[in-house]
Amino acid sequence: MQTTSQQGATTGYLEDTFLALDIGGTNVKSGLISRSGDILSYDSFPTSEGKNPTHLIELIADRLKILWTEAGSNHRPVALAIGAPGWIKPREGIVVMAPNIPGWKDLPITRLMSQALDIPAVLENDANLYALGEWLRGAGKGANNQITLTLGTGVGGGLILNGKLWSGSFTSAAEVGHIPIGGNKRICGCGRPGCLETVASALGMASVARDYLAQKGETLYKGPPEAVDSKLMLELAENGDPMSLTIFKAAGEAIGFVLAGIFNLLGLETAVIGGGGAGAFKFMEPSIKEVMGRHLVTAVIDQIHIVKGALEGNAPLVGAAALLNSSGF
Numbered sequence: 001m002q003t004t005s006q007q008g009a010t011t012g013y014l015e016d017t018f019l020a021l022d023i024g025g026t027n028v029k030s031g032l033i034s035r036s037g038d039i040l041s042y043d044s045f046p047t048s049e050g051k052n053p054t055h056l057i058e059l060i061a062d063r064l065k066i067l068w069t070e071a072g073s074n075h076r077p078v079a080l081a082i083g084a085p086g087w088i089k090p091r092e093g094i095v096v097m098a099p100n101i102p103g104w105k106d107l108p109i110t111r112l113m114s115q116a117l118d119i120p121a122v123l124e125n126d127a128n129l130y131a132l133g134e135w136l137r138g139a140g141k142g143a144n145n146q147i148t149l150t151l152g153t154g155v156g157g158g159l160i161l162n163g164k165l166w167s168g169s170f171t172s173a174a175e176v177g178h179i180p181i182g183g184n185k186r187i188c189g190c191g192r193p194g195c196l197e198t199v200a201s202a203l204g205m206a207s208v209a210r211d212y213l214a215q216k217g218e219t220l221y222k223g224p225p226e227a228v229d230s231k232l233m234l235e236l237a238e239n240g241d242p243m244s245l246t247i248f249k250a251a252g253e254a255i256g257f258v259l260a261g262i263f264n265l266l267g268l269e270t271a272v273i274g275g276g277g278a279g280a281f282k283f284m285e286p287s288i289k290e291v292m293g294r295h296l297v298t299a300v301i302d303q304i305h306i307v308k309g310a311l312e313g314n315a316p317l318v319g320a321a322a323l324l325n326s327s328g329f
């Protein structure tokens with residue numbers, strides 16, 4: 001009996017799996033994912049390999065087919081989750097506009113990918129998939145009510161309430177990066193003044209650094225202002241650079257004010273800080289907690305968790321499993 005069942009496991013057993021796609025302005029990442037969020041196989045290629053919008057879609061479909069074929073006959077992908085940046089309409093499956101992907105306008109990506117692979121597809125905002133990943137398997141695992149911030153080119157957000165992704169009533173929710181900070185007059189990429197991401201995103205912090213240099217602030221940095229970026233600032237901060245430490249502290253304070261408001265509104269228990277900019281989390285953490293400690297009324301600071309993301313770039317692929325499970329696949 002035992003031998004028979006083992007043979008069955010190696011020859012005839014089909015495991016339902018998911019395909020996950022994370023389309024970024026720099027790279028397109030994809031993976032074959034188990035229902036519980038294990039990444040079974042992984043692929044990545046530069047987004048710039050797509051010569052035009054149609055070619056990029058064809059490339060993505062081809063790479064997903066290869067991933068599927070290489071996974072072997074024991075795995076049967078039952079659905080695809082697509083994470084996309086920019087302005088999207090998840091329910092309609094349309095990327096309205098992706099600023100970092102030239103030519104993607106009103107793109108019915110869900111229909112196109114579904115037709116190419118012959119499986120159902122679901123579209124979600126990339127920050128929401130990231131949040132679902134950290135919630136399912138990462139730094140926010142086990143938290144019933146949490147917010148995830150992704151510090152990258154902009155500041156993305158994903159909100160989990162009562163164990164479910166909060167989508168709001170319209171095209172998006174949890175746009176934490178565009179919550180205004182009082183007194184901040186910097187103009188955001190969205191065209192509005194004062195948004196959190198003007199001081200807490202990688203681009204925002206680099207812009208603040210250029211102003212700091214123009215005002216001859218104290219710093220260890222000797223290069224041209226235009227060459228400052230958040231990665232360089234992180235290296236400088238490790239060496240005690242006053243400019244980088246000042247800017248990370250200010251970013252932490254701004255995040256702290258926004259989080260205090262969100263926590264007071266929703267009674268959350270966890271905030272996960274992820275994305276490329278989370279490398280500077282240790283420099284932001286004291287000011288985030290100091291500001292929250294002053295303004296929090298729904299809990300005391302020791303009861304809540306402000307943590308750095310644990311999954312980094314894989315979070316959206318892991319989150320695909322949570323999204324597809326909750327979508328009934």
Ligand SMILES: [Zn+2]
Pocket residue numbers: 177178188189190191192195197
């Ligand atoms: Zn904005």
